[in-house]
Amino acid sequence: MKAYIIQGDGGIDGLGFVEREIPKPGPGQILVRLKANSVNYRDLMTIKNAAARGITGSRIPDSDGAGVVEEIGAGVTEFKSGDRVVGTFFQDWPSGPIHNRAMASALGGPIDGLLAEYALLNERGALPIPDHLSYEEAATLPCAGLTAWNCLIEAGQARAGDTVLLLGTGGVSVFAQQMARVCGIRTILTSSSEDKLARARDLGANDLVNYSRYPDWEEKVMELTGGRGVDLVVEVGGAGTLGKSVAAVRVGGRISLVGVLTGGQMDPTSIMRKSVCLQGIYVGPRDMFARMNAALKHNNIHPVIDTVVDFKNAKDAYRLMESATHFGKIVIGF
Ligand SMILES: NC(=O)c1ccc[n+]([C@@H]2O[C@H](COP(=O)([O-])OP(=O)(O)OC[C@H]3O[C@@H](n4cnc5c(N)ncnc54)[C@H](OP(=O)(O)O)[C@@H]3O)[C@@H](O)[C@H]2O)c1
Incomplete structure (x- = not known):
């Protein structure tokens, strides 16, 4: 063979x-x-x-x-x-x-x-x-597929009516978008590309943010949730995006951490202050x-x-x- x-x-x-x-x-x-x-x-x-x-x-x-x-x-x-x-x-x-x-x-x-x-x-x-x-x-x-399911439904515990933040349009995030749609979960999805954002909208993404155009995309996410923040983030970015994801999640919200796409450092203090549940997922x-x-x-x-x-x-x-x-x-x- x-x-x-x-x-x-x-x-x-x-x-x-x-x-x-x-x-x-x-x-x-x-x-x-x-x-x-x-x-x-x-x-x-x-x-x-x-x-x-x-x-x-x-x-x-x-x-x-x-x-x-x-x-x-x-x-x-x-x-x-x-x-x-x-x-x-x-x-x-x-x-x-x-x-x-x-x-x-x-x-x-x-x-x-x-x-x-x-x-x-x-x-x-x-x-x-x-x-x-x-x-x-x-x-x-x-x-x-299974990582998206675990991040969203099993470890992530997202329910109909929740708002979830998805980063980018790679394999995990697109699966999460498809699953969220059938579960009645509202999504805010980010991408570096307008074309990809349009395709994500066709898959049912409710709100879209171009993270290249808006490097402070966490502020847009807060605006889109009326200042409350999202219930859950499917965090595929890793060290370079985690700080912004913590800023974009609600007090007492959850982050399913899977990604290593970006490098960087973050101060964990806000995880504690916002009582965020940060779950590593494999x-x-x-x-x-x-x-x-x-x-x-x-x-x-x-x-x-x-x-x-x-x-x-x-x-x-x-x-x-x-x-x-x-x-x-x-x-x-x-
Ligand atoms: N722990 C686990 O079990 C597990 C399982 C699967 C995957 N992962 C990890 O999850 C990550 C995604 O995996 P994948 O297979 O879905 O990768 P992928 O298909 O290669 O996805 C890459 C996409 O991520 C987006 N992206 C890159 N940098 C970004 C940033 N700074 N902010 C927001 N989005 C960004 C881009 O989307 P746009 O082009 O739309 O901007 C890019 O096209 C990887 O780090 C992978 O190792 C972990």
Whole structure:
């Protein structure tokens, strides 16, 4: 089979395109023939800074993939050959709070990922693809989709009538916008691009702020909420935006912190003064993924795919992500 491997700190250009043996499924494992991958900012960072992320030797990148079960190992009961499946980001996090074992089972990080024609998944590291979704669409769910769901609904506890602030129009934020709409949650969404803001409006974003035009966008958010602030922020920006997000959230509000897009420093005093609940989030467990899939199915939500890049040209997917010109998800098709 063909596979891509990370080679030192060679970055995107240094990705190797190699031949590997098709693996055999052991007990409790399934062999999946991949049909689609999706790319996350985390995958780009892993490829660009492999050593700093503790990756030595050759590692197959990418956490997110969907495909067909080709063969099952001994004891597998949940899947059979021919089933359409999507992998879970963590191969060992069935439910409950996160733990070190789960962290060590993240695809495309501590263990090989899915940018290959075939991959082994744990039986409990995969789920059936919701009927209404294609392989390309399903491949967008494991990281960005589930993170958005967790940030908004599970850890984020947003309810109909709440106002949520979404930053930018990448994978996580666009998913959060789609989910918020069907839950009756008002959104204020920021972007650096007027075109992307217009597309976000088409997805139901209620209020829009161009953060390039208004560097003090937190003041606009306060205006748009009558001086109260939002109930929840899905914080994908990280250190460079967190201070503004704290300024834009209401007293006693919540911030779901997932992002590392920007660097900087912030003074935590206002987190304390406003009694803000700041929750770090790392994707989510398998049972949460299943709940999200049920919601996507009931509401007929289809992920927003910006571009599908052919497997042979997979490096272009990371270059596109690096350019940040995309809206929603970038997919690699096999
Ligand atoms: N902890 C977790 O479990 C988890 C899971 C998934 C993602 N993440 C993190 O969440 C972040 C987003 O991931 P992603 O996959 O959605 O990335 P992505 O698709 O690459 O999104 C990038 C977009 O973010 C927006 N952005 C960049 N700088 C911004 C800023 N200063 N203010 C507001 N928006 C800004 C831009 O939107 P515009 O072009 O519209 O301006 C850009 O296009 C990354 O840091 C990623 O590592 C964490």
